[in-house]
Amino acid sequence: MPWIRSRDRATPEPPDRPAGPPSGAPPGSRTIERGFFDDHPRFFETSETSSYPWRLNLRHAAIFDEYADLFPGARVLDIASHDGRWSLAALEAGADSVIGIEARPDLVGHAKANLAAYEPRGRFDFVAGDVFEVLASERPEVDVVLCLGFLYHTLRHTELFTRIRQTSARHVVVDTEVHRSPEPIVRLADEGVEREGNAVADAYTYGDTVLTGRPTLAALDLLARTQGYAVERLSDWDGLLRDNPEANQIRDYRIGRRATVLMSAAFPR
Ligand SMILES: C[S@@+](CC[C@H](N)C(=O)[O-])C[C@H]1O[C@@H](n2cnc3c(N)ncnc32)[C@H](O)[C@@H]1O
Incomplete structure (x- = not known):
């Protein structure tokens, strides 16, 4: 089809380097001797989705070390809570309570078992269901939203952020694949619903394929600003x-194809 732009004529991708500015941290200050998941090894067994030790431990540091002040006393919503890996991390970071929403019931079962094993105080609740349907009907009120590994499994970004805003959350941590371009664009992709880490079918799905969108950082910034966050x-x-x-299984972060972003509410309390 001649009107479709060929790959070699497309805008060249930026050079391979992590998204964001160069580190200002003193060399050695981000070394991980023993990571969060080394002390919680059940999570290496209860997921088939990127449950590699270095990857999980570095993601933990990128969220819970960097944004440690958000969690003490907070009510947290964990979107696409999977096997509960980040819900537990939030509670151990001092969160008061966590609600996880996860579409795959077997993963909800793993999350409940994992948290029961590691978190005897029972300050968690996991809801099995489509995040869009659950947030539309249950309207939880929270302080912090974790949107980790989910944004690029949907094209319903504005709807998702509307629902997030309706929780009154002051902070949203987004960990997502990003398309590497300076333009505020969302790159479409199709995704099969069979894999554990992928999108699930919804009312807009035809067959077994979901249309998804991977935003650029500029698109993420625009999405945040138009939805009341910065x-x-x-x-x-x-x-x-x-x-x-020596860390491995994190090439996507290394080349800037994935980023972890803190957004804060710009709307009044
Ligand atoms: C790539 S995994 C991310 C898991 C975890 N949040 C993380 O960052 O490590 C994506 C998760 O989203 C879940 N999921 C996909 N579509 C969903 C939907 N519409 N509602 C709730 N969960 C969904 C999948 O079942 C899967 O557990």
């Missing part, structure tokens, strides 16, 4: 990768 900063993946050179 991008505050990006996690320091440059420093984490510099200080942990």
Whole structure:
């Protein structure tokens, strides 16, 4: 089809480096000796989705070390809570309570078992269902939303942020694949619903394929601003990768195809 732009004529991709500015952290200060998941090894067994030790431990540092002040006393919503890996991390970071929403019931079962094993105080609740349907009907009120590994599994970004805003959350941590371009664009992709880590079918799905969109950082910034939030900063993946050179299974962060972003509410309390 001649009107479709061929790949070689497309805008060249930026050079391979982590998204965000170069690290300002002193060399060695981001070294991980023992990560969160080394003390919670059940999570290596209860997921088939990127449950590699270095990857999980560095993602933990990029969220819970960098934004440690958000969690003490907070009510947290964990979108696409999977096997409960980040719900537990939030509670251990001091959160008062966590609600996880996850579409795959078997993963909800794993999450409940994992948190029962590691978190005897029972300050968690996991809801099995489509995040859009659950947030439309249950309207939880929270302080912090974790939107980790989900944004690029949907094209319903504005709807998702509308629902997030309706929770009254002051902070949203987004960890997402990003398309590498300076333009505020969303790159479409199709995704099969069979894989555990992928989108699930919904009312807009035809067959077994979901249309998804991977935003650029500029698109993420625009999405945040038009939905009442502002991008505050990006996690320091440059420093984490510099200080942990033996880390593997994190090429997407290394080349800037994935980022961890803190957004804060710009609307009045
Ligand atoms: C790539 S995994 C991310 C898991 C975890 N949040 C993380 O960052 O490590 C995506 C998760 O989203 C879930 N999911 C996909 N579509 C969903 C939907 N519409 N509502 C709720 N969960 C969904 C999948 O079942 C899967 O557990």
